[in-house]
Amino acid sequence: MSAKPLVIRNLSKSFKTKKIIEDLSFELDKGKIYGFLGPNGAGKTTTIRMLVSLLHADQGEITVNGFDLNTERSNALSRIGAVVENPEMYNLMSGMQNLNHFARMHKPKISEERINELVEFVELKGAIHDKVKTYSLGMKQRLGIAQALLHKPNVLILDEPTNGLDPKGIRQLRKYLRTLARDEGVTVLVSTHLLSETELMCDEVLIIQDGKFVKQFSMDEDSSEQTVNALFRGPSNQELIPLLEEFGTVEEEEKYIVVSGIQQEQVPTIIQTAAERGILLYEVILKDTLEDQFLELTGGESA
Amino acid sequence: MNSLIYNELIKTWYRNGVKWFLTVLIGLYIIVAISLRFFLNENSIPTAGSFLLTSQTFINGTILLFYGVIITTSSITSEFHKGTIKQLAIRPIPRFKVLASKLISGFISLISLMVVFNVIIYLVSVLLFDASNASESLLVTTLTSCLYQIPVYVFYLALSVIIGTLFKSTTIAVVLFFVIDTAGGMITGLFSMLEWNASYFIYPNLMLEVYSDNTLISSQTMQGMIAGSGEGLLFSLTIILIYSLALGSIGFYRFQKQDIA
Ligand SMILES: Nc1ncnc2c1ncn2[C@@H]1O[C@H](COP(=O)(O)OP(=O)(O)OP(=O)(O)O)[C@@H](O)[C@H]1O
Ligand SMILES: [Mg+2]
Numbered sequence: 001m002s003a004k005p006l007v008i009r010n011l012s013k014s015f016k017t018k019k020i021i022e023d024l025s026f027e028l029d030k031g032k033i034y035g036f037l038g039p040n041g042a043g044k045t046t047t048i049r050m051l052v053s054l055l056h057a058d059q060g061e062i063t064v065n066g067f068d069l070n071t072e073r074s075n076a077l078s079r080i081g082a083v084v085e086n087p088e089m090y091n092l093m094s095g096m097q098n099l100n101h102f103a104r105m106h107k108p109k110i111s112e113e114r115i116n117e118l119v120e121f122v123e124l125k126g127a128i129h130d131k132v133k134t135y136s137l138g139m140k141q142r143l144g145i146a147q148a149l150l151h152k153p154n155v156l157i158l159d160e161p162t163n164g165l166d167p168k169g170i171r172q173l174r175k176y177l178r179t180l181a182r183d184e185g186v187t188v189l190v191s192t193h194l195l196s197e198t199e200l201m202c203d204e205v206l207i208i209q210d211g212k213f214v215k216q217f218s219m220d221e222d223s224s225e226q227t228v229n230a231l232f233r234g235p236s237n238q239e240l241i242p243l244l245e246e247f248g249t250v251e252e253e254e255k256y257i258v259v260s261g262i263q264q265e266q267v268p269t270i271i272q273t274a275a276e277r278g279i280l281l282y283e284v285i286l287k288d289t290l291e292d293q294f295l296e297l298t299g300g301e302s303a
Numbered sequence: 304m305n306s307l308i309y310n311e312l313i314k315t316w317y318r319n320g321v322k323w324f325l326t327v328l329i330g331l332y333i334i335v336a337i338s339l340r341f342f343l344n345e346n347s348i349p350t351a352g353s354f355l356l357t358s359q360t361f362i363n364g365t366i367l368l369f370y371g372v373i374i375t376t377s378s379i380t381s382e383f384h385k386g387t388i389k390q391l392a393i394r395p396i397p398r399f400k401v402l403a404s405k406l407i408s409g410f411i412s413l414i415s416l417m418v419v420f421n422v423i424i425y426l427v428s429v430l431l432f433d434a435s436n437a438s439e440s441l442l443v444t445t446l447t448s449c450l451y452q453i454p455v456y457v458f459y460l461a462l463s464v465i466i467g468t469l470f471k472s473t474t475i476a477v478v479l480f481f482v483i484d485t486a487g488g489m490i491t492g493l494f495s496m497l498e499w500n501a502s503y504f505i506y507p508n509l510m511l512e513v514y515s516d517n518t519l520i521s522s523q524t525m526q527g528m529i530a531g532s533g534e535g536l537l538f539s540l541t542i543i544l545i546y547s548l549a550l551g552s553i554g555f556y557r558f559q560k561q562d563i564a
């Protein structure tokens with residue numbers, strides 16, 4: 001089957017008279033991780049709910065590997081795994097009982113090996129027989145990911161999976177998602193507000209605002225071709241200014257000299273030139289280009 | 304479908320504290336029975352038949368019914384409250400099957416509890432009380448009385464489904480249960496006072512015991528001055544079926560269509 005893992009066309013949804021999603025279209029490719037971005041209230045969760053048939057779209061079409069979510073619901077849904085907002089589980093049952101419970105909702109039968117494999121994958125082996133109510137948020141998130149993967153979906157959808165995760169947890173999540181995408185060809189759609197994390201985790205970024213599509217672009221192309229802001233700091237910033245002015249517009253910002261709008265590849269050249277001229281540097285920071293872009297695209301509101 | 308029902312039964316076991324319900328109720332029942340048998344004045348000790356039917360009326364007709372309504376309603380409402388409904392609704396399973404599994408599991412739970420309790424009720428009645436001059440076979444009476452109860456359970460479970468899906472509230476289900484249970488008799492009385500025909504109203508049709516020619520069972524209904532619809536067993540069963548189907552369909556329709564947010 002060569003159909004794309006997930007295709008959304010002209011999706012619209014209103015609550016009462018308020019249009020929440022308007023004519024939204026996008027496509028996801030196999031084995032890529034997509035960051036789904038947008039300011040609060042942009043409609044990310046609403047879109048995700050439609051993708052997993054919790055909400056009925058007013059208009060538009062969703063296909064999963066070519067299966068229409070409306071007319072071939074079972075075929076479509078058996079190719080999607082998801083955690084929508086919080087990973088709610090049955091608290092009085094153990095993690096394993098929860099997994100078995102959800103596993104029984106799929107056909108063909110999900111093997112015990114598959115379940116154990118996932119428990120290992122999300123590193124819950126030690127706690128899997130404890131009641132879920134004793135789990136930390138991070139453990140619940142991991143259990144959520146395990147239950148979403150039981151049936152080997154082609155598309156994994158996670159709504160703010162980094163919520164409540166500590167830095168270590170976030171790094172683990174990144175590792176899981178990378179493994180899934182690279183090794184198993186799973187397409188991952190992750191909504192998040194953590195832009196620096198998106199840069200590390202995602203291959204592509206999809207931005208929506210006010211329920212409308214804003215932009216979709218690849219992260220790799222972006223970091224090399226797009227311009228960045230570079231922040232420099234040395235023992236004497238005044239010495240730095242003339243040098244940096246040769247490369248771009250210079251601004252003083254607190255203890256840094258900021259060169260905005262330069263190519264990333266120019267940065268090593270700047271450092272080398274500084275060294276040749278005997279100008280000392282403490283640090284160079286390349287500023288979150290995604291954040292700048294995001295704010296620019298969504299009109300400066302914070303994410 | 305079987306695995307869905309199995310899931311629901313497991314969740315019921317954990318959610319509704321079935322273990323505690325069984326322990327406490329069986330314990331209390333045996334204590335009450337022993338107290339009646341050994342501490343009551345010799346002449347006022349009930350016969351096995353009368354103890355049996357009083358127990359059945361109270362346990363099958365009120366306690367289990369009530370518990371069954373709670374089990375079934377909460378199997379729907381708790382998924383919404385906890386948010387786990389999302390995890391169910393995103394599976395490649397039609398929504399009506401999810402709801403059907405809850406209804407069927409509620410019914411299975413209720414019938415299983417009924418079997419357990421009626422075995423106990425029968426044994427306690429026969430072993431502790433005087434069964435020597437019962438007018439009917441007590442075993443047959445126990446079974447018959449249970450059979451009359453089953454259509455009533457069906458109606459109340461259909462009621463649970465609609466309340467669970469429409470109001471998402473176990474409290475409303477519990478209140479409605481009491482309203483129907485107590486107001487039903489009053490409304491029926493009002494109907495007959497005004498000389499209206501109450502036959503199509505659900506309440507009198509739930510009194511199926513009036514159709515029994517088992518003297519123990521019908522004497523029980525006479526005692527409580529319960530007036531049935533009097534239109535015949537088949538008529539009452541049909542009314543129960545129609546009400547149940549109507550309520551159930553509304554619940555299923557609502558569940559199938561609703562946005563889960
Ligand atoms: N059930 C609902 N009824 C009415 N309005 C709703 C409902 N659910 C969401 N909305 C509205 O839809 C809009 C989009 O909400 P949504 O939760 O999809 O945003 P989001 O992009 O996920 O935001 P966040 O980043 O805060 O999670 C918001 O304006 C919200 O108020
Ligand atoms: Mg959201």
